[in-house]
Amino acid sequence: MLRPYRRIPSWYGSYYLSGSVIGKGVVMNVSCTGLRVLGDHSLKPGTDVSIRVTVDNGPPLEISRASVRWVKEYEFGLKIDQITSQTANRLVRLIHDSIDARPSPVRENA
Numbered sequence: 001m002l003r004p005y006r007r008i009p010s011w012y013g014s015y016y017l018s019g020s021v022i023g024k025g026v027v028m029n030v031s032c033t034g035l036r037v038l039g040d041h042s043l044k045p046g047t048d049v050s051i052r053v054t055v056d057n058g059p060p061l062e063i064s065r066a067s068v069r070w071v072k073e074y075e076f077g078l079k080i081d082q083i084t085s086q087t088a089n090r091l092v093r094l095i096h097d098s099i100d101a102r103p104s105p106v107r108e109n110a
Contacts, residue, residue, distance in 0.1 A: 007031045008098045013054040014039075018047050027053050028075075032092060035066065035078045043068045043076050051078065055094060061087055 012027040014037060025039035035051070043049070047068040053061040065082035083091070 007036075008095050010098070014051055016049045016051040018043065018049040030091070030095065032088075032095065033080055034069070035063075035080070036075065037078060038075050040074065042074055043071060045069060045071055048081070049078065055090075057094075058090070061090060061094075063087065 007029045008031065010027050010030050012030070014025045014027050016023045016025060016037070016039065021041050021043075023039045023041040023043075025037045027035050027037055029036045030053075035053070037051070045068050049066055049068065051063045051066055053063070055061060063078075063080055063083050066078035066080050069077045069079050071077075
């Protein structure tokens with residue numbers, strides 16, 4: 001299956017909350033529609049979480065609801081289900097800034 005959005009490698013600190021579970025993790029990649037997280041709790045697919053992601057520029061990104069799509073031990077994929085338009089715009093800028101900051105591949109003339 002092709003993904004509609006590009007994933008960007010990252011290493012952002014995060015806190016997530018689901019019911020009585022409060023976890024700390026690292027966001028390993030991010031896209032406009034989801035996150036890959038390495039956490040300190042193992043979650044089950046289908047679980048809803050709220051997550052706060054610490055980024056370098058400005059206040060944390062607050063995602064009010066995301067659902068766990070897959071789990072591999074303490075690593076899990078989140079689909080963003082509910083986010084404010086302001087946070088969505090910050091997320092898009094963060095992704096575009098990350099893409100722009102990457103060095104371009106060097107091409108040799110043949």
